[in-house]
Amino acid sequence: MPRLYPAFKYTVIALWACFVAGPFMWAATTSFKDANAVQGGATYLPWLQYEPTATGWRNIFGGSGGVDVLGPFLNSALVTVAASAISLVLGSLAAYGLSRFRYRAGFVKNSDIVFFFVSQRIMPPVVLVVPFFYLLQVAGLLDTVPGLVIVTVALLLPIAVWVMVDFFNGIPREIDEMAMLDGCNPLTAFTRAILPNSLPGLTVAAMFCAVFGWNDFFFAFRLTFTEIQTLPQAIVALNSSIPPWWTLSAAALFGISPLVLLAIWVERYLSKGNLSGAIR
Amino acid sequence: MARLDLADVGHSYVPDAAEERWALKPLRLTFEDARTYALVGPSGCGKSTLLGILSGLVTPSRGRVLFDGADVTDLPTKARNIAQVFQFPVIYRSMTVYDNLAFPLRCRRWDRARIDAKVRQVAEALDLGGRLRQQARRLTADDKQLISLGRGLVRDDVAALLMDEPLTTIDPQLKFTLRRKIREITEQFRPTVIYVTHDQYEAMSFAQELLVMDGGRVVQQGTPEQLFEAPSSTYVGWFIGSPPMNFLTVEHAREGLSLGGRPLAAAWDAPQVTARPQVGIRPEYVRIVTEPGANTFPARLRGVQDHGAQRVLEVDLAGQPVRAKVPREDGVPGVEEFLVHLPRTKILPYVDGRLATLP
Ligand SMILES: Nc1ncnc2c1ncn2[C@@H]1O[C@H](COP(=O)(O)OP(=O)(O)OP(=O)(O)O)[C@@H](O)[C@H]1O
Numbered sequence: 347m348p349r350l351y352p353a354f355k356y357t358v359i360a361l362w363a364c365f366v367a368g369p370f371m372w373a374a375t376t377s378f379k380d381a382n383a384v385q386g387g388a389t390y391l392p393w394l395q396y397e398p399t400a401t402g403w404r405n406i407f408g409g410s411g412g413v414d415v416l417g418p419f420l421n422s423a424l425v426t427v428a429a430s431a432i433s434l435v436l437g438s439l440a441a442y443g444l445s446r447f448r449y450r451a452g453f454v455k456n457s458d459i460v461f462f463f464v465s466q467r468i469m470p471p472v473v474l475v476v477p478f479f480y481l482l483q484v485a486g487l488l489d490t491v492p493g494l495v496i497v498t499v500a501l502l503l504p505i506a507v508w509v510m511v512d513f514f515n516g517i518p519r520e521i522d523e524m525a526m527l528d529g530c531n532p533l534t535a536f537t538r539a540i541l542p543n544s545l546p547g548l549t550v551a552a553m554f555c556a557v558f559g560w561n562d563f564f565f566a567f568r569l570t571f572t573e574i575q576t577l578p579q580a581i582v583a584l585n586s587s588i589p590p591w592w593t594l595s596a597a598a599l600f601g602i603s604p605l606v607l608l609a610i611w612v613e614r615y616l617s618k619g620n621l622s623g624a625i626r
Numbered sequence: 627m628a629r630l631d632l633a634d635v636g637h638s639y640v641p642d643a644a645e646e647r648w649a650l651k652p653l654r655l656t657f658e659d660a661r662t663y664a665l666v667g668p669s670g671c672g673k674s675t676l677l678g679i680l681s682g683l684v685t686p687s688r689g690r691v692l693f694d695g696a697d698v699t700d701l702p703t704k705a706r707n708i709a710q711v712f713q714f715p716v717i718y719r720s721m722t723v724y725d726n727l728a729f730p731l732r733c734r735r736w737d738r739a740r741i742d743a744k745v746r747q748v749a750e751a752l753d754l755g756g757r758l759r760q761q762a763r764r765l766t767a768d769d770k771q772l773i774s775l776g777r778g779l780v781r782d783d784v785a786a787l788l789m790d791e792p793l794t795t796i797d798p799q800l801k802f803t804l805r806r807k808i809r810e811i812t813e814q815f816r817p818t819v820i821y822v823t824h825d826q827y828e829a830m831s832f833a834q835e836l837l838v839m840d841g842g843r844v845v846q847q848g849t850p851e852q853l854f855e856a857p858s859s860t861y862v863g864w865f866i867g868s869p870p871m872n873f874l875t876v877e878h879a880r881e882g883l884s885l886g887g888r889p890l891a892a893a894w895d896a897p898q899v900t901a902r903p904q905v906g907i908r909p910e911y912v913r914i915v916t917e918p919g920a921n922t923f924p925a926r927l928r929g930v931q932d933h934g935a936q937r938v939l940e941v942d943l944a945g946q947p948v949r950a951k952v953p954r955e956d957g958v959p960g961v962e963e964f965l966v967h968l969p970r971t972k973i974l975p976y977v978d979g980r981l982a983t984l985p
C-alpha cells in the first residue's frame with residue numbers, strides 16, 4: 347500500500363507537467379515551421395517529421411512580412427521596470443505605515459485601508475479604463491511612456507501594498523523599537539532596520555509587479571495608439587486573417603522569456619532558503 | 627544616569643477597559659539614580675509594559691514619567707536616551723558586528739575615536755572581539771544576543787539601562803559570566819539599571835533592590851534580604867525563595883497562638899482579628915531537633931528532595947505540610963516521627979494573605 351502513494355503522486359505530477367509544458371512544446375516546434383509544415387497535421391520532431399526553418403524568428407526581428415518586436419520589447423521593459431520600482435517604493439512605505447501605526451478616520455481603520463487598496467484589483471479593468479483615458483487626456487499623457495507608467499503603477503501598487511503589509515506584520519516590532527532606542531526616527535528605523543530585513547518580501551512583491559506589469563495588454567491597448575506599443579500589443583498586431591502561427595509562436599516565446607528567466611532566478615534564490623527564517 | 631519617577635502611571639492596552647483589567651494598575655514608583663533594580667513576577671504581570679513606559683515605546687494611559695524631575699511623558703524614545711535589551715536577539719542584519727555595536731553611538735554623533743574605543747571595550751568584555759568584522763546575521767543565536775546586549779551597554783551616557791530578560795535564551799554556562807560582565811561594565815558608568823527576570827537567583831545576585839510584581843501591581847519593593855526575611859504577603863513569600871515559604875494556619879489560644887493544640891510562641895503579639903491567622907516561616911529556618919522544648923512540634927516525614935548541598939524534607943506537622951531545608955550533613959532522620967523546631971524570631975504573622983504589622 348505505501349508504495350502506491352508515491353506512484354500515484356508522481357503520475358499526477360507527470361500529467362500536470364505535460365499539461366503545463368504542452369503549450370510550450372507546441373509553440374516551440376511551431377516557431378520553427380513554415381506554412382506547409384503547420385498545415386501537415388501535428389508533428390513534433392524536427393528533421394524527422396518536418397524541416398525546421400527560422401522564418402518565424404526572423405519575422406519578429408524585422409524580417410520581411412513581419413515586424414520588429416525589439417522596440418515594443420524595450421517599451422514593455424521600461425514601463426514594467428519603472429512602474430514596478432515606483433510601486434515597490436511607494437507600496438512598501440505605505441505598507442510600513444499601515445503595519446506599524448494606527449490610523450482612524452471615523453469607522454475606517456487600518457484593515458479597511460488595506461482592503462481599499464486590494465479592492466482596486468477586484469474591480470474589472472473595464473471600469474477603470476475610461477477614467478484613466480480621460481485623466482491621461484487631460485494631462486496630455488495619452489500614448490506616452492510616462493502615461494502608461496502612471497497607469498501601471500495604479501495597477502501594481504495594490505499588489506505591492508498587500509504583499510508588504512503582510513510581510514511587515516511578520517517582522518517583530520522589537521526591530522523598530524531597537525532602532526528607535528538606538529536613536530532612529532520612524533523613517534530611519536524603516537530604512538536602516540526594517541528594509542534590510544525585507545528582501546524576501548520585496549522579492550515576492552517585485553515578482554508579482556513584474557508579472558502583472560509585463561502581461562498587461564488591456565490598458566496599453568486602450569491608452570496608446572501609434573507612438574507607443576508594448577510587447578503584448580505588438581504580438582497581437584502580428585495576427586491577420588491567415589494567422590502566421592510560426593511568427594506568433596516565436597513572438598510569444600520571446601515575450602515570456604524575461605519572466606521565465608526571472609522565475610528561474612527567483613526559484614534558485616528560494617531553494618537556497620534565503621527567503622525563509624530571515625528575521626532572526 | 628538619572629532618577630526615574632513614575633507618578634500615578636497606569637496603562638491599558640485595551641481602550642476604555644475597567645481599571646481592574648489594566649496591564650499596569652496606576653502606581654507611584656521611584657528608581658534612584660545609579661541603583662540596580664530587578665523586576666520579578668509571573669508572565670503577563672506587566673514587567674515589559676513598565677519598561678516600555680520608561681523607554682517611551684508605550685505611552686501610558688495615565689500619569690506622568692519624570693527623569694530627574696523633568697517630565698518626559700510626551701518625549702519620543704529617541705529623545706529619552708534609554709538603552710534597552712530585549713529577551714530575543716535583535717540585530718541589524720545588514721551590518722557587521724562592529725557596525726551593530728557602533729550604530730547607537732553613530733546615531734548620537736560621537737566622534738570616531740571615542741566610538742572605536744567604546745566598541746572595542748564592550749566587544750572585548752563580551753568576547754566578541756575577534757568577530758567584529760563578521761556579518762552579524764551569520765552568528766549563532768547566542769552570539770546575536772550578545773550583540774543586542776552589547777548595543778545596550780556601549781552608550782555610557784544613558785539615563786537608564788533597561789534589560790528585559792536578556793539572558794533567558796543564553797546557555798546557562800555562559801549566564802553566570804555574562805551577569806558578572808554586565809556588572810563590570812555598568813560599574814564604570816553607573817547607570818540606573820532595571821533588570822527584568824523570571825529567575826529569582828539572577829534577581830537577587832544582580833540587583834540591589836527587587837520589585838515583585840503581580841497582576842499589574844508592584845506588591846513589594848525591597849532588598850533581597852527584606853524580601854527573604856519579611857515578605858509583605860503570602861504571594862511574595864511563595865514567589866521568592868526556593869522552596870517557597872511555609873504558611874501554617876494557627877488558632878487563637880488563651881495565651882497567644884496555638885498550632886496543633888500546642889502553644890506557639892512568637893516575637894510579636896497575636897494579631898487581634900477574628901479570622902484565623904497564618905504564620906509564615908522560611909524552610910531555611912525550620913529545624914529538626916531531638917529534644918522537646920518551646921515551639922517544638924511532632925512531625926512525620928513525607929518525602930525528601932535532594933538539592934545537592936542541601937536537602938528539603940517534606941514533613942507533616944499537625945496535618946499541614948511543612949518544608950525544611952537542612953544541610954546535607956545533617957542527614958535524614960532515621961525515624962518516621964521526630965520533632966520540628968520553629969524558631970520564635972523567624973515566625974511572621976499573616977492575615978488575609980498580608981503581613982500583619984509587627985509591633
Ligand atoms: N501590545 C499589546 N497589546 C495588547 N495587550 C498586551 C500587549 N502587550 C502586552 N499585553 C498584555 O498586557 C499584560 C502585561 O504584559 P507584559 O508584556 O507587560 O507582561 P510581562 O510581565 O512582561 O510578561 P512576560 O514575563 O511574559 O514577558 C499581559 O496581559 C499582556 O497580554
Ligand SMILES: [Mg+2]
Pocket residue numbers: 673674675790
Ligand atoms: Mg515581558
